[in-house]
Amino acid sequence: FFDLSEEVVCRCGKAVVIKKVPDQWFIDYSNVPLTEATKNHCKSMHILPSEFYNNVQGILDWFRERACVRQGNWLGTRFPFDPKWIIEAISDSTLYPIYYVIAHYYNTGQITLEQMTEQFFDFVFLGKGTAKEVASATGMNEELAQCIKDDVFYWYPLDINLGGKEHMTVHFPAFLKNHVAILPPELWPRGIFVNWYVTGKLGKISKSKGGAEPIPDAAGNFGVDALRLYYAHIAAPFADVEWDEDSIKNYVTRIERVLRAVDELKSLDGAEKMSVDAWLISRLNSRVGAINEAMDDYDLRRMANEVYFETLADVRWYIRRGGNNENTASKVLSMWVRMMAPITPHIAEEVWESLGNEDFVSIAPYPEAIGEDIDIVAEVAESYLGEVMADVNEILKVTGIAPKRIILYTTPQWKRDVLDLALDMSGEDSLTVPSLTKAVMSREDLRRMGKEAASFARKQAEEMMKRSAGEKRRLAAPLDEYQYLSDAADFLSEALGAEVVIYSADDTSAPDPQRKARAAQPRRPAIYVE
Structure with a gap:
């Protein structure tokens, strides 16, 4: 036995010691070409979480020689090079998914153990040789041999390998390197998903630690x-x-x-x-x-x-x-x-x-x-309606007003025109504050709005350059705000508990006791509460 540099405690709570085992066999996972091939393949895999995708490169470099056999009363396969050893579980299990593809042929008696020779596996797993050669050497039906190989190459490669976080440095490196070392590239795994634990009051819930059913009769109690x-x-x-x-x-x-x-x-x-x-x-x-x-x-x-x-x-x-x-x-x-x-x-x-x-x-x-x-317009319109309701409710909450009437003023057309110019220029990747201001002031109908138009153009340019592509698509949806709110006026009145009246800010005859209409903007109607 050998002392470690510091105390190490097993998950079972006992101290960990190292015992030297003579005549041990190892798999050389430090092999440089194998490590580099595995690292390169991992770059094309779908590995979650992203932290493991980034860390797996270092783990593969770190993962070196590993004992692949053990002695004792273990279940498992005898080591063919020295029968006194049993193949260790991790070394044996990391390739088991590909065996699942063919296991039912043995379990249903279609092939025998004696027929599952090295030549058979070379054919169905590696594509070496022909079905006729396998049939001749094993006595297996030629069509059956071809069918088994076709099954393997249909179901493989493995799309995803799911495992707990403890496998990030134990199972998954061996899984990856074994596949890359043995199988042809078209059968190398495509993904890994690492999950964390469901814990109970006393720690991780697992088969080995007990408590795999955290609450008796949980299904009966909760469904x-x-x-x-x-x-x-x-x-x-x-x-x-x-x-x-x-x-x-x-x-x-x-x-x-x-x-x-x-x-x-x-x-x-x-x-x-x-x-x-x-x-x-x-x-x-x-x-x-x-x-x-x-x-x-x-x-x-x-x-x-x-x-x-x-x-x-x-x-x-x-x-x-x-x-x-x-x-x-x-x-x-x-x-x-x-x-x-x-x-x-x-x-x-x-x-x-x-x-x-x-x-x-x-x-x-x-x-x-x-x-x-x-229907992007329908989705934008209902979202707009919900936002208007939320804005009104926020005003009522802050002011404490019990409303008798609520007036909504939708945007004047000239502000919508400025927004459309900003959207067009953003789509052409030419939007800046000066460029939008220049475009606005070059139009006679907008220039008549004077400093208000220039100020609004600056604000729109600054906001537009911060918006996502999805936000811009929604803003570009052709929504007639006045018409939509007018159609929903009865609903708004019932929902807000007061009469709701809709006006366009362009309507000079609209009642506007506090000059709220001038604050109306595209998708942001001005609100007056009586």
Whole structure:
């Protein structure tokens, strides 16, 4: 036994000592060409979190010779070069995913252990030789040999290897180097996903440490789907999360809210279509696109948020806005229930059946975003309406006024023209404060506004240069603010508890006791509260 330079304690709580094992066998993971080939391949992989993507290069450099066999009463494969040894688990397990592809052929008796020779593996894993040669050497059916090889090259490479954070310096380096060392490049792995822990009050919940079921009868107490939603939404994959019974109760409540919203949609029976119908259909399609992006990054939390929080908010807003179209509700329900299926499959199946479907939602195609159904103007318009309501409510909260009448003044046309000039110049990558000011003052209709036009141009240029591409697209959407707010005046009056009147700032006959209209800007109406 040898002393370490300082005390090292195992996860089990015992002191760690090093024992010299004579006649030990190692895999030379320090091999420079292998290390460099693996590092280069990792640059093309989808590795999450990004910190591990950056750190894996150093880990591969650090990962050196590793003992690959052990002695004792272990389960495992005898080491072919010295039968007194058993192949060590990490060395043996890092290639097991490719064996899964062919295991069922052995388990179902289609091939025997004796037929699984080195020549057989060279053919099905490495593409060496022919099916005819393998069949001749092993007595295997030639078509079966070819079928097994085709299976391997169809299912491999491995798209993603998921493992706990403790594997970042233990399992994953061996997994990567073994694949690169043995398999042809087209079968090298494509991704790694490192997850953190779900912890209990006494530490990590795991099979080895006990407590793998943190609460007895959890499924019976909370429901399987609530537990699945809890884990999907609250458990950020790259941070430890502590099991919290109160939080799970919140997800039970969340599912109940979703089911109530489903029932409300099912009860809608109108035929009239409103602007909010186009908005809801567009929102669902946009959310499907966002979910697909999230799943490309294995981001279950973002997916769950889109399905159970954001979509629920959309549905409730639609109903609040007076939406009552049966066809819209039917289309939304079909999409929404299929969006729920991966995380809350049991509830999704029940709702799917209640909609009159005879097959299972689990085998129904996942919804795809339909470009023609995405209406950016409808989405911008409803967002604008919500922002106006929020601004008015903020004024009422700050001032404490009990309003009798609320007047909204939409932007004058000349300010919209300045904004359009700024958007055009931004798209041409020629926007600066001087260039926009010059363009504004070169137009007679804008120059008549004098210093106000120059000041507004400067402000728009400064703001526009800070905006994202998405913000610019939304600003460019052709929204008739006056008309949209006028159409929603009754809704606004009911929601805000006072009569709401809409005027254009261009309307010289509009009542304006405090000269508020002059403050109106594109997408920022001026507000007067009586």
